[in-house]
Amino acid sequence: MSSSSFPFTPPKESYEIFATGYSGALVPLQFQPPSSIQIVKDGQLNNQTGDSPSWITFTEGKFPFSKTLGYVTSEAAHNGTVYVLQKDQKILPVPSSSSPPWKVIGNKDGYSTAGGGPVASCVQGQCLYVANYNSGSAAVIQLGKDGIPVEQNGQPASVFQYKVNQTGPVTTRQDHSYAHDAVASPDGKWVYICDLGADQIHHIEATQGQDCRQSINQQSQSTQLGSGTGPRHLAFYHDKQTNKQYAYLTSELASTLTAFEHDPETGALNIIGKPVLSVPEGTPLGGNQTAGPQRTTAELAISPDGRFVYVSDRGDDVEDHITIYKRDQQDGSIQFEKWVKSGGKMPRHFSLSQDGHFFAIAHQTTGNVVIFGRDPQSGDLTKTGAEVDGLDQVAFAGFVPK
Template sequence: MLSTARFSLEWEKVRGSSVNSSCPPTIMSASTDPYKLLLAGYSGKVASYTFTPPSTLTLDAEVQGEAGKSPSWAAFSPSLPVAYVCDEDESKGMVHALSLPGLQKAGHATETDGKGPCSAIVVGHLLFVANYLTGSTSIHSPTSSDGSLVSTTPSRIIPFHRFPPGSTGPVSSRQDRSYAHQVIADPSGRFVYIVDLGADQVHRLRVPESGRADEVEAVGETEIEEGAGPRHLAFHCDSATGHTYAYLACELNTTLLAFHVDPKDGSLQPIGEAQSSLPPGLDAGGTPADGNARTTSEIAVSPCGRFVDVGTRGDPEEDHIAVFARRESGQVEWVGWDGVGGRNLRHFSLSTDGKWVAAASQNDGRVVMLRRDDESGRLTMTGEASIDFEKVAFAGFVAAGR
């Protein structure tokens, strides 16, 4: 594992040779090198593992309750060995800073002034958190030089609402108000997006050069088809052209949407039509009030930019990851549907070289490793590489240097 100083030096070397500064590069690991993983689950447990291909998983550290009652999503510091873990406890939203890989507390926790924090991202020295149950984003500023959180309360809260006020979306059981399901930054770090499942919108914030929370500006939103229930967004920046693309997994109607990102204002411009995340001819089931029975979960773009992966849930035997081929235009085409050996695929992540996928199935309490075929993009489970982890909600690869 790189020291903080060495990681910063390596980052500067790579960044200096980048084709386009709007497309920050990823430090790639060789496929035979060990990878670091962070797992979190609603049982209250957080653990760090080392994965040595093709099938060895070694526990590095494990803690119970250090990140609250219901740890789920974790955001990683861009330069320090620190993870910010959301406690999704419905009574009071909290974020806990833990060191990597030992998982010691890095300073105090912070309240989010919202309920059900389910996603977070670090942009510069600002930590953004999506509060699902209260439909808001909390901004925490600043993080200190060692990665610990400075304040026990957020610097700012930005609430979101369905429009018109008091309205309910087509999927009435899930869209009676705003539900902020994800917060994510574009590759340049100039804009932060909040994916709102309840309002069928993707909200957009501009991050100021000053890095001050009080200067973060709400600059617009992208309207999504009513009843789609947008859940998670992923970006890809083409380093050859500097063009940035976004891909949106919609939970309630089980679709994938593609967008071009406007470089000036960060707005999302649709590309083509919505694509089903299910194999052709497979019935999504469900009811109008509850949405589809087969839904989407996580989404990721392979580092090479050739493939887009979308998690699907609701299969009675095992859930799957839908693999799409990504074209130069930004459009996607169906490739295949690969099983993950468990039910309720809540989360998955890609290794920094894109060769491996860690998939977390909440209902079966299982994390499995899948390998990607370089040519087809298809994913295959590595039989021996699995972890039993009760109520697992997050399985994130830790980037080099952390």
């Protein structure tokens, strides 16, 4: 994509992106619009954040933390850990000097998440909430003012083990609870845990005081989803004009996106309309009842203006897709708009830049990160030509907040 073909004036400053891989890779990338992307060679932290880093939650250098931090979860099957990154300076020009822009702080061996397979997290105040996928639990970690976990009795985390009455019918994926996401509401009053195994979203009333561990026993309710749908990831949108809050959910096993209106007082998620498929009408999902469908959804993002919602689709035989939904700004409902080819296979994760101009899409199977430009009017996505290959089992590609 040339600068003349952008539907906006491309920024002159570069963007910083972090890619993680199940091979132990933690790789900073520098994207310079319109079409240049390179690995920051001296900034790589490979094998410094565990064997399977897969998710990073960034802070923005605002209260209560003065510096930009990144919390990296490493997906050990039984003993998951989280590592703390601190940004010392702005990303360096490529080629960089010998001084890396990021470093691991605190315990170099990481901090226990009191569960197996931590796949996602969120920061609310001085609390880090973690979803432990394999153990189906939510962990809460108290953070000091420097952002480093504070241990009590030798343990950094308190954990809530979900005990559900029943699980879903997709037996190989839903034999017990599987916590796949931890997301805070826009007002910070609630944290939600997507339970793929139980077809539920669990609600936690977030602690407003200093002791995060108080919130772990304040699960107030759960939102029940359709049987066998497999809720995976949740994202919120706060309409500042109406002061209403909305939430959008990808259901991995149903390949759908569901819209909710969020009640900040009770924490309730009230469904809007019906779940909408992420594939064009008539497209088979494949697979079977025991193993689940061949086509599944994964990540989602909402445009800054709230007009579009984007979802990644996996399982195509040739090349996977990003689905574009149009969002009704009056009632929060959604409708399928189109899908575009993602530039690789198995887009496990993608992220949208803060200004809404660019997408970074991580393809686990093909091991590449592809940058798309986004038309703010139509919502359409177009390849910029910027791409990094050879990232083994890449699981995450996140824009670092500026």
